[in-house]
Amino acid sequence: MVRTEPQPADDAINTLVYDALTRVGLLAPIPRGMSSILGALHQVGGAVSEANLAAAVWEDGGTFGPDNLLLRISSSRRELADSYDQAIAELQTGLEKNWTDYLAAAQPLKPPMDAEKAATPATFTAKIMPSHRITDNMQRAAQENRPAAFLARAVLQSFTQQRDSPRQALGGSIASAHLTKK
Numbered sequence: 548m549v550r551t552e553p554q555p556a557d558d559a560i561n562t563l564v565y566d567a568l569t570r571v572g573l574l575a576p577i578p579r580g581m582s583s584i585l586g587a588l589h590q591v592g593g594a595v596s597e598a599n600l601a602a603a604v605w606e607d608g609g610t611f612g613p614d615n616l617l618l619r620i621s622s623s624r625r626e627l628a629d630s631y632d633q634a635i636a637e638l639q640t641g642l643e644k645n646w647t648d649y650l651a652a653a654q655p656l657k658p659p660m661d662a663e664k665a666a667t668p669a670t671f672t673a674k675i676m677p678s679h680r681i682t683d684n685m686q687r688a689a690q691e692n693r694p695a696a697f698l699a700r701a702v703l704q705s706f707t708q709q710r711d712s713p714r715q716a717l718g719g720s721i722a723s724a725h726l727t728k729k
Contacts, residue, residue, distance in 0.1 A: 549565065549601060604617065634680075641699055642700065649698075684698050685699075
């Protein structure tokens with residue numbers, strides 16, 4: 548989690564989450580002893596903000612940063628895993644019932660538009676990611692005249708793998724302990 552200054556420290560707009568497990572901002576973990584250059588948003592014409600590491604959950608389960616920020620990392624991982632659970636259930640139902648239209652299955656997975664205002668950007672991204680993947684893949688299947696069930700099986704397998712990584716990481720992090728207490 549990176550924060551840009553000089554905005555208020557609790558401002559969600561100036562807090563960016565990069566997470567290899569949820570594939571938001573990073574596609575792979577940063578190995579110990581290595582670094583990464585990440586872009587930070589700034590207003591065109593305005594001063595370029597200074598970006599600082601504010602919180603992190605390392606690959607070995609170690610953490611850095613205040614509990615409230617670690618909780619946001621865990622929350623976005625949990626939201627993504629839960630979103631994948633819902634998408635997996637929909638795809639499994641479709642395969643069992645021999646659906647031909649998986650695009651309709653993606654619609655109930657999308658959060659309401661007003662949910663975007665209530666959620667942090669990372670949490671909202673986690674909620675919409677599976678529905679977008681289903682929609683994009685099924686539209687491509689229709690354009691290429693490929694069987695939807697074949698693609699649904701591939702997406703289902705991918706979702707299962709992508710759901711399991713955040714869940715396994717949540718099992719060992721300090722921030723997940725805070726979530727289970729609530």
